[in-house]
Structures are given as C-alpha cells and as structure tokens.
Amino acid sequence: xxxxxxxLSACFEGVIPSIIATASADGMPNISYLSHVVRVDDDHxxxxxxFFAKTAANVRANPKVTLILxxxxxxxxxxxxxxxxxxxxxxxxxxxxxxxxKASSAQVGxxxxxxxxxxxxxxxxxxxxxxSPVDAAPxxxxxxxxxxxxxxxxxxxxxxQAEADEIIDNLLCGVEGVLGYGxxxxxxxxxxxxxxxxxxxxxxPRSGLGSEVAGSEGMIGAAATSGQTIKVSDMxxxxxxxxxxxxxxxGEEDATRSxxxxxxxxxxxxxxxxxxxxxxxxxxxxxxxEERLAFREEDEAxxxxxxxxxxxxLRASEREAAKAEPGQPPALVRPxxxxxxxxxxxxxxxxxxxxxxxxxxxGVAGTLxxxxxxxxxxxxxxxxxxxxxxxxxxxxxPEIKDNLETRLLLLRRRLExxxxxxxxxxxxxxxxxxxxxxxxxxxxxxNDHPQGSPAV
Numbered sequence: 001x002x003x004x005x006x007x008l009s010a011c012f013e014g015v016i017p018s019i020i021a022t023a024s025a026d027g028m029p030n031i032s033y034l035s036h037v038v039r040v041d042d043d044h045x046x047x048x049x050x051f052f053a054k055t056a057a058n059v060r061a062n063p064k065v066t067l068i069l070x071x072x073x074x075x076x077x078x079x080x081x082x083x084x085x086x087x088x089x090x091x092x093x094x095x096x097x098x099x100x101x102k103a104s105s106a107q108v109g110x111x112x113x114x115x116x117x118x119x120x121x122x123x124x125x126x127x128x129x130x131x132s133p134v135d136a137a138p139x140x141x142x143x144x145x146x147x148x149x150x151x152x153x154x155x156x157x158x159x160x161q162a163e164a165d166e167i168i169d170n171l172l173c174g175v176e177g178v179l180g181y182g183x184x185x186x187x188x189x190x191x192x193x194x195x196x197x198x199x200x201x202x203x204x205p206r207s208g209l210g211s212e213v214a215g216s217e218g219m220i221g222a223a224a225t226s227g228q229t230i231k232v233s234d235m236x237x238x239x240x241x242x243x244x245x246x247x248x249x250x251g252e253e254d255a256t257r258s259x260x261x262x263x264x265x266x267x268x269x270x271x272x273x274x275x276x277x278x279x280x281x282x283x284x285x286x287x288x289x290e291e292r293l294a295f296r297e298e299d300e301a302x303x304x305x306x307x308x309x310x311x312x313x314l315r316a317s318e319r320e321a322a323k324a325e326p327g328q329p330p331a332l333v334r335p336x337x338x339x340x341x342x343x344x345x346x347x348x349x350x351x352x353x354x355x356x357x358x359x360x361x362x363g364v365a366g367t368l369x370x371x372x373x374x375x376x377x378x379x380x381x382x383x384x385x386x387x388x389x390x391x392x393x394x395x396x397x398p399e400i401k402d403n404l405e406t407r408l409l410l411l412r413r414r415l416e417x418x419x420x421x422x423x424x425x426x427x428x429x430x431x432x433x434x435x436x437x438x439x440x441x442x443x444x445x446x447n448d449h450p451q452g453s454p455a456v
Contacts, residue, residue, distance in 0.1 A: 003127040005039050008069055008078060012039050013233040013293050015072030020047065022058035022065050030054050036097055037069065038119075045082065046119045048097050056120075059084045065122060068130075072233065072293050077130040082122035089118045099226050143180065146302050150178045158309045162429070164317055164405040165413075168200035171285065171310040176202060178306075179299055181287050183264045186275075186310075187213060187220060188283040188406045193350075193363050196224055196284055199410050201262055208262035209413050210361050223272035223284050229300055231271040233293045253359045257352045269294035273303045277311035282403065285310075318405055321386060321430050339438035342421050346370045347445045355420045365411040367393050368404075369422075372434050373442045386430045408432065 011018070017033040024030070032055050036048035045067070049056065059065060063084040070077050088094050098116040154174030161167045168186050175184045183203035187196035195212045213220045219230045253259055267288040275283040285307040289295070295303075345354040346369075352362035353369050361369070371392050372384050386404055412424040412432075421437040 003078070003129065005042055005045065005124060009297060010071045010073050010293060011069035011078065012037055013072050015234040015293060016070040018070065019068040020055060020065060022055050023062050024058050025061040030058055036101060038097055040093065040121060044085065044121055044123055046093055046097065046121050048101055048116055049118045049120050079128045079130055080124055081126040082124050085121045085123050087118040087120050094119045096228065099222050099228060099230060146178065146298050151302055151305065154178050154306060155309050158306070158313050161313060162317060162320065164314060164409045167310055167313045167317060171306055172200055172202045174306045175287060179302060181289060183288045185262060185286045186283060187286060188403055189224065189281065190363055196220060197410060199406055204262035206260065206262060207417060208259060209417060210410060211259040211261040213261065219270060219272040220284050220286055223274045224281050227274050227276055227281050229271065229273050229304060231269070231295050233269050233295070235268045235270065254357065257350065257359055257362055264288040264290070266290050268292045271295045271303065273307045275307045275311035277308060277315050282311045282314055314406065318403065321405055341441055342436055342438045343441050343443065344373055345443045345445060355422060358418055360418055360420060361411055361414045364407045368407060369411055373440060376434055377440060377442060383427060383431060383433045
C-alpha cells in the first residue's frame with residue numbers, strides 16, 4: 001500500500017504527540033516528543049523546534065531522521081523516513097506554526113515558555129504503516145461530507161441580508177445547519193477598547209452578549225491579530241479557553257461590569273475563524289464541539305467561506321446604512337412619558353450604563369445610549385439617526401465610523417435580554433427610536449472604577 005502525506009491528515013492535528021528519533025555522528029540515539037508537525041506539501045513536513053538542542057545537534061551531524069505519526073482517530077502509527085532540508089525562522093510557515101503554538105500553549109499558561117525557535121523542514125522519503133497485533137479502532141463520530149448546495153445556500157442567505165442582526169443570525173444558522181455545530185459565537189472588533197465583543201451566539205444557557213476578549217488573548221485574539229484560523233483539536237490536553245483567560249463567574253455583571261464569556265464545559269475541540277473582508281478583520285467566529293478532532297480541513301474551509309461572506313456583508317451593510325441615513329435629525333418632539341422614574345447611570349471612564357442598578361453595556365454601545373438619552377431629555381426627541389451619532393461620538397472615538405450598526409445591535413439585544421424598561425426600535429435604515437416605560441433620569445459619574453475590575 002503506497003501512502004502519501006495527504007492520507008495522514010488526522011496525524012497532523014496534534015491530538016497525540018509525534019515522536020522524532022535522531023542519532024549523533026557516532027550513532028548514539030535520541031528520542032524526543034514533538035508538539036507540532038505540519039504537512040507543508042506532498043513531499044515535506046515541518047517540525048516545531050522549541051527546546052531540542054540535542055535533536056538539532058544530531059540533525060546537523062546526521063540528517064537521516066525517523067518520525068512517528070499517530071492517527072488521532074484510530075491510533076494507527078506511521079513511520080516516516082525523513083531528511084533535514086532547512087530551518088526557517090520567519091515567513092508564512094513559521095508564523096503559522098508560531099501562532100498555533102502560542103494559542104495552544106496559552107491554554108496551559110506556557111505562552112512565554114513555549115516560544116518557537118524555528119520551523120525545521122524535512123523531505124519525506126518513505127512512509128510505512130506500523131503493523132499492529134490488533135485491528136485499529138474505526139474512526140469514531142464519522143460525519144457526512146459537507147453539502148456544497150447547502151453551503152452555497154447559506155452563503156446566499158447571508159449575502160441577501162441588509163441588517164447586521166440578520167447577517168449575524170444567518171451566519172450562526174449556517175454554522176449549525178450546514179456543519180452541524182450547535183455552540184458558536186460571533187465576536188466583533190472594538191478597536192476603541194482593544195477587545196472583541198460577543199454580538200451573537202447559539203447553544204449556550206446564557207447568550208454572553210457583550211462579553212469581551214482582549215484583542216491578543218488566546219485563540220480568539222490570535223485569530224483576530226493574525227487573520228488566520230486557529231484551532232485546538234483535543235481540549236483534554238489543555239485548559240479550556242475560559243479557564244485560561246480567567247473569565248468571570250456568573251452573577252458578577254453588576255459588580256464587575258463584565259459579562260461572563262459563554263463556555264461549553266465538555267468541549268473537546270475549539271476553532272477561531274477570522275471574519276476577514278478586503279484584508280481587514282472585523283470579528284471572529286468561534287465554535288466549540290464535544291468531539292475530539294471535530295474540525296476537518298473541509299470544515300475549516302467552509303467556516304472560512306461563511307465567516308468571510310458575513311464580514312463582507314457587514315461592511316456592505318455599514319456602507320449602505322451610511323448612504324441611506326437622513327441628513328438631518330428628526331424634528332418630531334414627543335411629550336414626556338408618564339409612569340415610574342427610570343434611573344440611568346453613565347460611568348464616563350468606561351462608558352458603562354446601568355439602568356435601575358442593572359448593568360447593561362459599556363464602550364461604544366454605552367456612549368450611543370448616553371447620547372440618545374441626552375438628546376431625548378434636552379430636546380424632547382425620541383428618534384435619532386446614525387449620522388448624528390457618528391458625528392457626536394466621533395471626536396472621542398474616531399473609529400466610530402466602523403461597525404456602528406453592530407454596536408447598536410449589541411445595545412438593542414442587551415436591553416432586550418435584561419428586560420430593561422428602555423428599548424430601541426429600528427424605524428428605517430439609519431434611524432432608531434428610543435422607547436421608555438416611564439420618565440427618564442440620567443446621571444453622569446466621572447471617574448469612578450469598579451473594585452477589582454481593571455479597565456480594558
């Protein structure tokens with residue numbers, strides 16, 4: 001049986017460490033475990049080099065090397081006869097391995113220790129399957145191939161949407177309907193605060209809308225900063241994402257102004273896919289699965305197609321909304337609303353908003369709500385245009401020109417989720433209406449800081 005590297009795709013997922021055997025010039029053998037082996041092409045593999053001084057010295061003295069790869073599904077073992085070609089410490093291949101190493105090692109608190117020194121490229125001269133006294137277990141959890149018509153339909157569904165909420169919802173529907181993954185998040189970039197904010201989710205007991213991940217944190221941050229897909233295929237070897245970055249426990253929102261990040265406690269695989277359009281990352285699609293090795297090469301490709309289409313649709317939505325925005329704010333003056341008093345507190349240092357003591361949102365979304373409340377109280381208006389919000393907030397937050405629609409979406413959904421006595425209603429494209437179940441009181445707090453909650 002002639003084997004090729006493409007037949008060994010499950011061996012490159014990092015679920016079971018690979019083994020490299022070398023020998024010194026005088027024949028003294030040395031065996032080491034490898035954290036990452038990457039298929040470069042049909043004839044070459046690249047090995048991550050973090051610590052292997054002895055291995056590296058042996059390779060320089062004797063370039064003939066044996067590599068053992070293990071199939072993470074079946075346990076099949078393969079012997080590869082390989083020979084050293086060269087080392088690279090820069091370039092796309094090095095960056096790809098370094099990102100994956102950083103993301104996985106961050107999960108175990110070793111991102112500062114597990115630093116890639118080089119990617120060592122070897123030519124594969126032969127592949128041999130290791131005989132086994134027992135038959136290997138068949139690959140478990142075999143999933144049907146992705147339906148191209150279903151994928152095409154999901155892409156078209158995203159493309160047809162004009163509003164941010166519909167785009168994000170259709171992206172999540174595509175993830176679930178086409179690929180069968182039931183736990184997924186969409187996080188949108190907030191450049192003003194240097195983080196990504198959860199704006200849509202499926203499959204979690206609590207939505208996590210408004211939860212944040214620092215722009216350089218773990219898999220999600222790595223995907224956002226690099227523009228490359230990052231995955232971990234066996235979470236039994238690493239800490240789960242939420243544990244790794246110390247996300248807050250449930251019930252602390254009002255005290256910390258931080259919303260708990262949704263987690264699947266039994267996750268075995270995770271993948272972070274950048275939402276990339278015209279070279280710009282607008283967000284990250286993050287998915288979890290209870291299966292090991294859940295994300296095949298074709299799954300990654302399909303997720304990248306869906307995420308890219310959603311990113312392009314969100315950019316188009318922003319442009320179209322800007323074109324359609326009325327030039328002047330509405331002149332309509334509404335009478336004051338009768339009913340109970342609704343107390344809204346705005347904290348200037350992080351633009352967080354509390355309504356009747358309940359935390360709602362912070363950052364750009366908090367600023368937008370404050371602006372609308374001020375206009376409502378000072379001018380008697382209840383309808384507002386995106387254009388005036390951009391102009392008013394732009395002096396303090398220059399990037400407000402980007403992703404305004406997604407910030408309004410987050411604000412609207414958080415108000416609904418918290419069952420607040422205030423809600424936002426979309427009137428027409430580029431215009432929203434503020435509705436309140438009582439009379440509004442706005443209190444501004446200048447420079448306070450919640451105990452134990454560092455500003456991002």
